[in-house]
Amino acid sequence: MTYRVAVIGAGPSGLYAVDGLLRANPDLHVDIIERLPTPFGLVRAGVAPDHQGTKAVVRQFDRLLALPDVRFAGNVEVGRDITWDEACEAYDAVIVATGRAIDRKLGIPGEDLQQPWGPLVWGSWRFVAWLNGHPDFRVGPDLSQVRSVAVIGNGNVALDVARVLAKSADEMARSDIVPEAAAAIAAAPLGDIHVIGRRGPEHASFTGNELAEMGRLARVVAVTDPTDLNVAPPSSDPTPERLRKARNLEILKGFATHQPGSKPITLHFRFNAVPLAFRPGEVELATAGTLPADLVVTCIGYDGEAFPRQEGVFPVGWARRGPTGTIPTNRTEGHAVAKEVLAWLEGRDPKSGPDILPAAIDVAGWHRIDKHEIAAGAPLGRPRVKLTDWAALLAVAQGD
Numbered sequence: 001m002t003y004r005v006a007v008i009g010a011g012p013s014g015l016y017a018v019d020g021l022l023r024a025n026p027d028l029h030v031d032i033i034e035r036l037p038t039p040f041g042l043v044r045a046g047v048a049p050d051h052q053g054t055k056a057v058v059r060q061f062d063r064l065l066a067l068p069d070v071r072f073a074g075n076v077e078v079g080r081d082i083t084w085d086e087a088c089e090a091y092d093a094v095i096v097a098t099g100r101a102i103d104r105k106l107g108i109p110g111e112d113l114q115q116p117w118g119p120l121v122w123g124s125w126r127f128v129a130w131l132n133g134h135p136d137f138r139v140g141p142d143l144s145q146v147r148s149v150a151v152i153g154n155g156n157v158a159l160d161v162a163r164v165l166a167k168s169a170d171e172m173a174r175s176d177i178v179p180e181a182a183a184a185i186a187a188a189p190l191g192d193i194h195v196i197g198r199r200g201p202e203h204a205s206f207t208g209n210e211l212a213e214m215g216r217l218a219r220v221v222a223v224t225d226p227t228d229l230n231v232a233p234p235s236s237d238p239t240p241e242r243l244r245k246a247r248n249l250e251i252l253k254g255f256a257t258h259q260p261g262s263k264p265i266t267l268h269f270r271f272n273a274v275p276l277a278f279r280p281g282e283v284e285l286a287t288a289g290t291l292p293a294d295l296v297v298t299c300i301g302y303d304g305e306a307f308p309r310q311e312g313v314f315p316v317g318w319a320r321r322g323p324t325g326t327i328p329t330n331r332t333e334g335h336a337v338a339k340e341v342l343a344w345l346e347g348r349d350p351k352s353g354p355d356i357l358p359a360a361i362d363v364a365g366w367h368r369i370d371k372h373e374i375a376a377g378a379p380l381g382r383p384r385v386k387l388t389d390w391a392a393l394l395a396v397a398q399g400d
């Protein structure tokens with residue numbers, strides 16, 4: 001009675017679902033099917049490269065990939081190498097953990113503006129994937145003339161983007177940012193970074209530790225207009241939300257006492273500023289007028305690809321609940337979805353069709369990539385230097 005479960009996507013939500021499945025110790029076999037040759041999804045490509053503590057969760061995930069009932073199948077894309085129908089047909093259950101990797105658009109004039117040196121406006125997925133060495137996003141913005149950056153959004157992704165741009169080379173030295181991005185940021189003539197919220201600071205979705213970190217950066221002074229801060233968290237919010245927002249307001253009040261220009265880069269938190277249009281070198285904001293911006297990064301959330309919604313298919317993570325929540329959110333949810341899957345399987349006859357997996361990068365192949373990257377980072381004192389080229393990833397995985 002061995003059931004076969006496919007998990008599509010080797011990011012945190014899929015891997016926590018696998019963890020949940022195997023903790024129940026059922027008689028099942030799990031195939032983790034991943035489009036990239038490398039596992040770990042958002043942890044590898046989305047968590048900011050300087051937040052190595054958050055990335056350390058991959059050690060737990062790596063142990064899962066090595067278990068005998070688990071097969072990692074990298075470089076296999078559902079929709080290209082096998083169809084969704086084939087997957088649903090062949091497996092007793094399919095867990096969809098494909099995340100959300102499409103940058104949402106603001107839908108305002110100038111969003112697709114091309115300057116001679118590239119687009120003015122970058123979505124945060126694309127921008128952060130570049131910092132993180134995602135092989136589909138090897139080209140980043142030309143920062144050589146960028147003095148002023150507008151970061152649109154008041155979530156933790158906006159803080160990630162602003163912080164990585166703001167940190168000094170020394171502060172990034174023990175990160176796994178790709179060397180080209182690190183060099184481009186270090187050489188950019190950055191003077192101002194504006195983090196722009198369309199609502200007031202009492203609505204910002206920053207979390208306290210991440211916001212407070214912005215006040216401790218070597219070459220950056222964080223500032224804000226104190227007149228925006230005479231507000232309180234909405235009384236209708238649940239207590240933890242009110243506490244989080246109250247802490248944000250306290251931190252921002254500290255920033256409001258700082259002197260703009262007292263360090264090489266001024267990081268401005270601007271509120272109640274709805275973006276209206278982008279023009280070469282500037283962004284127009286309701287209430288705040290125009291701001292100079294040689295680069296804009298929109299951090300306003302993500303959409304996902306469609307997948308079949310039918311019996312036996314179980315979405316998890318961002319594919320299920322949308323682009324919210326931290327890595328640990330996925331643990332609770334992944335374990336709950338695993339329970340749903342096990343309940344669904346109970347009493348069913350296992351399918352007995354052929355193995356449909358095409359040739360793939362297996363866990364040994366991933367470990368060859370891992371070893372190669374760690375070795376490349378060692379002489380530089382970095383955790384790793386990532387391979388960013390598809391052909392190189394495949395060659396190293398295959399032992400060439």
Ligand code: NAP
Pocket residue numbers: 106152153154155156157158160197198199203204205206207210275299300301302323324325326
């Ligand atoms: P988020 O927290 O939902 O923030 C999205 C921001 O975009 C909000 O400020 C939202 O404003 C704004 N926005 C949306 N549409 C907009 C529009 N049309 N015009 C202007 N602003 C717009 O999402 P996120 O920053 O993408 O982060 C995704 C999830 O990952 C979050 O749960 C986050 O906490 C988590 N994350 C955690 C960490 C960490 O723990 N260190 C790091 C990165 C990400 P409104 O509020 O007005 O809608």
